Amino acid sequence: MKNKSYIGISFIILVFGIYAIPKIIDRVKNNDISVQDRLNVPVKEKKSGEAKNLVKIGNAPQFSLTDQNGKTISNKDFEGKVYVVEFFFSTCPSICPVMNQNMLMIEDEFGKNKNFGIASFTINPTNDTPEVLKKHAEQLGVTSPNWHFLTGDQDYIYNIANKGFNIYAGESKKEGDAGFEHSGYFALVDKKGNIRSRKDKSGNPIIFYTGLNYKDKEGFQDDLQGKYKPGIHAIKEDIAILLDE
Structure with a gap:
């Protein structure tokens, strides 16, 4: 009886081999063996492919300023890095503290990456x-060490903001502005010095990300200036994409 059992098992193995082995060989020849796993789950697209969907807005401007450590920092120090740009001032009583805290969330996630930086x-x-x-x-x-707070000539900085990045900054006489007013936007720059952004639901470039909200997973949030832009959640996703590009 045992011998008959062994013969039966051997016969089953032989039949399986005749059926399965040619299929395995064909998959290897066609390089299909790694396309999907045995649960037939498709492999996800690489993030580098997704980066093609991030629009190039234009070149980030050249600049040379002094950081918080007294070191001269220019756009060349950010070459090969993905970096985020903001315009703020330390005595700002309104939106800057919110921007700073949201930028800290970005630093917490990417600050240890040598290919990432922040220019404030x-x-x-x-x-x-x-x-x-x-x-x-x-x-x-x-x-x-890659988060640089930059200072220098005021007109020079305003030119970088308004003409270079097209992010508004200026003096103000309005009560409550502490003498200055500015946009709450963040700009995202890739490793080659291009300003990049995602598109909105209509397929138009958003250009900038608002630094004034975090909970924007469901779409657009009011940035307190009457405009709608994706915020910190979105820019963190796009930083990760550009770092892999």
């Missing part, structure tokens, strides 16, 4: 000296 340009350089900016960075809890 002050629009009140008269007050925001390197010493003031260094204290500001310490109070925020900034740990990344």
Whole structure:
């Protein structure tokens, strides 16, 4: 009886081999063996492919300023890095604290990556000296050596903001503005120095991301200036895509 059982099992194995082995060989020849797993789940697209959907808005402007450590920092220091740009001032009583906290969320996720950086340009350089900016960075809890708080000539910085990145910054006499007003937008720059962004639901480039909200998974959120832009959740996704590009 045992011998008959062995013969039966051997026969089943032989039949399976005759049926399955040619199919396996064909898959290897056609390079299909890694296309899907045995549960027939398609392999996800690579993020580098998704980066093609991030529009190139234009070249980031050239600049050379002083950071919180008294070091001269230019756009060349960001070559080969993905970086985020903001315009703020340390005594801002309104939107800057929100922007700073949201930028900290970005730093927490990407700050240890040597290919990532942040450029925070002050629009009140008269007050925001390197010493003031260094204290500001310490109070925020900034740990990344690639987060540079930049100061210099005011007109020069305004030119970088308004003409270079097309992010509004200026002086203000309105009560509650502390003498300055600016957009709450963040700009995203890729490793080659191109300003990049995703598209909205209509297929148009959003150009900038609002630094004033985080919970934007469902779409667009009011950035307190009457406009709608994807925020921190979106820019974090797109930073990850560009880092893999």
